[in-house]
Amino acid sequence: MQNLDKMLAEFAQQKLEKQTRRHFLMDCVAKVGGLAMAPLMFGCGTGSSELNLSQRDLNPLSPLPPPYGAKAKSIIYLHMAGAPSQLELFDFKPELAKYHNQPCPQSLLEGKKFAFIRGVPKMLGPQANFSQHGESGAWISDYMPHFQKLADEVSFLKAVHTDQFNHGPAQLLMQTGSARLGRPSLGSWVTYGLGTENQNLPGFVVLTSGGKTPDAGKSVWGSGFLPSVYQGVQCRSKGDPVLYLDDPEGMSRNLKKNVIDAINTVNKEEFNAYGDPEILARINQYEMAYRMQIEVPEVMNITDEPESIHQLYGTKPGAESLANNCLLARKLVEKGVRFVQLYDWGWDTHGTDHDGSIDMGLRNKCREMDRPVSALLLDLKQRGLLEDTLVVWGGEFGRTPMQENREGKTQSFLGRDHHGDAFTMWMAGGGIKPGVTYGRTDDFGFSGIEDKVSVHDIHATILHLMGFDHEQFTYEFQGRPFRLTDVEGELINKILA
Amino acid sequence: MIDFILPLFGRFHPILVHLPIGFLVFGVILIFWSAEKYAIYSPIIKLAFLLGGISAGLASISGFMQFQYEGYGWDTVQLHLILGIFTTFLSFGLWYHLQKSAVSPPRLKIKGALLLAILTLTGHLGGNITHGENYFTEVLPPALQAFLGGEASSNEPLELPADNWEEVEFFTGAIQPILDQNCKSCHNPKKLKGELDLSSFKGIHKGGENGAILENGNARESSLFARLILPEDHDDHMPPKDKRQPRKEEIELIKAWIESGSAEHATLGETSIQLSLVEPFFKKDEKPFYPVVAVPTLAEDSISILRGSGFFAEVVKTDSPFLKISCINFPAFSDSDWSLLASAKEQIVYLDLTGTKITDAILEQVSSLPNLTVLKLNQTFIEGKNLDKLNQSNNLKLLYLNETKVNSGQLKALDKHPRLEKVFAFDTPAADSGTSSQFSFHLETGNLSLPPLPTDTIVY
Numbered sequence: 001m002q003n004l005d006k007m008l009a010e011f012a013q014q015k016l017e018k019q020t021r022r023h024f025l026m027d028c029v030a031k032v033g034g035l036a037m038a039p040l041m042f043g044c045g046t047g048s049s050e051l052n053l054s055q056r057d058l059n060p061l062s063p064l065p066p067p068y069g070a071k072a073k074s075i076i077y078l079h080m081a082g083a084p085s086q087l088e089l090f091d092f093k094p095e096l097a098k099y100h101n102q103p104c105p106q107s108l109l110e111g112k113k114f115a116f117i118r119g120v121p122k123m124l125g126p127q128a129n130f131s132q133h134g135e136s137g138a139w140i141s142d143y144m145p146h147f148q149k150l151a152d153e154v155s156f157l158k159a160v161h162t163d164q165f166n167h168g169p170a171q172l173l174m175q176t177g178s179a180r181l182g183r184p185s186l187g188s189w190v191t192y193g194l195g196t197e198n199q200n201l202p203g204f205v206v207l208t209s210g211g212k213t214p215d216a217g218k219s220v221w222g223s224g225f226l227p228s229v230y231q232g233v234q235c236r237s238k239g240d241p242v243l244y245l246d247d248p249e250g251m252s253r254n255l256k257k258n259v260i261d262a263i264n265t266v267n268k269e270e271f272n273a274y275g276d277p278e279i280l281a282r283i284n285q286y287e288m289a290y291r292m293q294i295e296v297p298e299v300m301n302i303t304d305e306p307e308s309i310h311q312l313y314g315t316k317p318g319a320e321s322l323a324n325n326c327l328l329a330r331k332l333v334e335k336g337v338r339f340v341q342l343y344d345w346g347w348d349t350h351g352t353d354h355d356g357s358i359d360m361g362l363r364n365k366c367r368e369m370d371r372p373v374s375a376l377l378l379d380l381k382q383r384g385l386l387e388d389t390l391v392v393w394g395g396e397f398g399r400t401p402m403q404e405n406r407e408g409k410t411q412s413f414l415g416r417d418h419h420g421d422a423f424t425m426w427m428a429g430g431g432i433k434p435g436v437t438y439g440r441t442d443d444f445g446f447s448g449i450e451d452k453v454s455v456h457d458i459h460a461t462i463l464h465l466m467g468f469d470h471e472q473f474t475y476e477f478q479g480r481p482f483r484l485t486d487v488e489g490e491l492i493n494k495i496l497a
Numbered sequence: 498m499i500d501f502i503l504p505l506f507g508r509f510h511p512i513l514v515h516l517p518i519g520f521l522v523f524g525v526i527l528i529f530w531s532a533e534k535y536a537i538y539s540p541i542i543k544l545a546f547l548l549g550g551i552s553a554g555l556a557s558i559s560g561f562m563q564f565q566y567e568g569y570g571w572d573t574v575q576l577h578l579i580l581g582i583f584t585t586f587l588s589f590g591l592w593y594h595l596q597k598s599a600v601s602p603p604r605l606k607i608k609g610a611l612l613l614a615i616l617t618l619t620g621h622l623g624g625n626i627t628h629g630e631n632y633f634t635e636v637l638p639p640a641l642q643a644f645l646g647g648e649a650s651s652n653e654p655l656e657l658p659a660d661n662w663e664e665v666e667f668f669t670g671a672i673q674p675i676l677d678q679n680c681k682s683c684h685n686p687k688k689l690k691g692e693l694d695l696s697s698f699k700g701i702h703k704g705g706e707n708g709a710i711l712e713n714g715n716a717r718e719s720s721l722f723a724r725l726i727l728p729e730d731h732d733d734h735m736p737p738k739d740k741r742q743p744r745k746e747e748i749e750l751i752k753a754w755i756e757s758g759s760a761e762h763a764t765l766g767e768t769s770i771q772l773s774l775v776e777p778f779f780k781k782d783e784k785p786f787y788p789v790v791a792v793p794t795l796a797e798d799s800i801s802i803l804r805g806s807g808f809f810a811e812v813v814k815t816d817s818p819f820l821k822i823s824c825i826n827f828p829a830f831s832d833s834d835w836s837l838l839a840s841a842k843e844q845i846v847y848l849d850l851t852g853t854k855i856t857d858a859i860l861e862q863v864s865s866l867p868n869l870t871v872l873k874l875n876q877t878f879i880e881g882k883n884l885d886k887l888n889q890s891n892n893l894k895l896l897y898l899n900e901t902k903v904n905s906g907q908l909k910a911l912d913k914h915p916r917l918e919k920v921f922a923f924d925t926p927a928a929d930s931g932t933s934s935q936f937s938f939h940l941e942t943g944n945l946s947l948p949p950l951p952t953d954t955i956v957y
Contacts, residue, residue: 055804063809063811064811065811065812065813065814065815065817066813066814066815067814067815068814068815069785069786069813069814069817070813070814142952145950145952146947146950149947197809197823197825197826198825198826199826200826308944308946311946312945312946312947335825336809336823336825359957360957361957363957364956364957367952367953367955367956371947371953374947375947378945378946378947379945381941381945382921382923382941382942382943382944382945383875383899383921383923383943384895384897384899384919384921384923384941387895387919467814471745
């Protein structure tokens, strides 16, 4: 009987989905511009009340209370795509230096698979100088001289591990909880569960820098099986933040309003005929897009920021940079955006060329990241935003203590291969106990030996801070409830305030 | 074939019981009311007692069926059942008595009053069985409850002392409290659902109608544990779907106890249990962020009205009465709009007026919110003239004044505030004057910077 109910519910859902797609295409076939805007247009709170539908039917992004007390209301997730080397940034391994250029011990290689390392590689000692900082005595290298001053603001996870060693799957695992395509991203889950406070801005904004988007493509901010309105909205860091948001020449805002009103009248008739709540969501999306025209250019414009702030972040308006994105992240969170995801590409230091070298390219990359990320923490702190904003920093995996020997040959630059057994991430802000270093790796930084933390544990902890129990936060799909953490995930209690 | 008839009839008991109550109360009222005109009313009185007797009989029989088929213990229903049957006979007795004499029998009022008293007692005992013995007392104020001798609620969640948890007895100190909180309301010696008593070690070892619930050392085979981890939709899942569910950590502890051999008196230390299993129960000194006061929950439609006015309005967490209000979508909010918030005075704990048109005058009203904990006044026309009003907001912990005109002299007024923890005054005159850390709260004036380093310009 229960199965029958489930099948019926799913059948109804499928039927509805088909209908929606057809209507969507019919509506949009003549409006390519509208189609491009589609992912950007979210609902709003002004639904017609006589229809007796829940707030969520009318506006899928309307806010919901967190089931448990939330420590943070917003997240800024800084993903260093390509995977930065923990051995040059945070995981100080003096022992490794002693083995520099010596063949890697067999015990490390047995049963292990690497992306590029073949045969017996040589060990590669740390290329940075480390020192301890703050009252917490956290080890931070001279690759990040500004960040060294913030040692007491963040909590380090030194023994994070993942089971993926290629960028795409590892990024998917880090952002969606599964290495395969099709799951909703962390940001989608959070926006689905909490909605967003500012109804004139998207709830989940994605900003990229470094010249490329992540290897896994847009699926890392996709909504998977959640309704597509919860996917991340990628805003461009250069030029118009959102395409087609400006009114076309000769079209006044009033005229635009008339157009939208006319479309909505037709849509309302459509709703009366079919009763499909997705039509209502669509009506609201038009209205929201109309309001976004004002708010988005305003919040995405950093030229009005005072000079002191530009100096702090090292921003140059108009450029596509991590610095600009960090400043934007602060502005968006200040404006009540729920989830801001930053991807910075270019951390894949294999040693195949100058830019990909551990001793030079990585140093340059760190210089571009060090100031903006430190500035972001300081700026959030001085405005009191750090009280309820969670900041997460990390890559999709770490890097080997061995020097990469692609195709068995010695590289012309110093580089490290992908490595998922142990790497460093940090968190700061809402609900995080600052100044903690949790987890320890072996003398080579090859494996975690104490307080290991899995990707699912990180997800469980983030959801906890946002006011969810990761085991109860589910979405029914294909006849079973799905979780971000699937069947895994333990809270990392030691880093919680 | 007709096995279901009797239990079905039993289920009618809660409905049938109301008939004798109606008839008999009516009859007794007539006895008192008819005093002089007894002759006129006697047929009605007689009829009331006849119908009362018949319906009381039916109620007694259906009640007995329910007792037979629904797993109530004899101790629980004993007095209720006996008094119910007694009520039946008494009703018939009175009817027979009235039937025989044409005039008002002597002491009829006393007999009627006696019947009413017994009826009331029977009904009350029945109510206790279905609604619980503390049905009336639990709504009373705690002080009055204690005065009436109500037992201290055993529904406290399990807590273990962090320093000497090893000495706590595993069963009496940890398992029984979990069972008391999650299972006892149905599985106690009185209610005995499924003939199972989980309120004592003896009861647990005895098992229930399906036999033993403990398999020595094997948690998966012990239904005391196995039923807890069944999917909630499963018919055999315990506790029932709509009841409070034990926490994951509590279930783990029950599992560990069974696997340790389910002894009665062994201590946690003796069973060499992992610290991680008991750690979640250690008493935390964590103070809740928002005030601990009972506040009525604002009705959903009142919250909708707030949203309709333009506020972001949401409870701070599911089932909490406390409200978070923000003007993020309401930049036109000004001092004169304050009355829109009047319905939620007690509930507002978080108020974000950032970017609105408010002035100093609003602080008078803001200070009337008794539970306000976080107040954001960034980017407003606040000049800090009557900041001292906020001393009345006893619960205020975080105050945001970024990009306003407050100066440090005005902040002095809040120096004696009992709970204020942090004040943010970035980009204000207070920040420019360079005063800091002279207050009882932490004053964050910002202007943080990252001085340039030589390495900033070295490109490798």
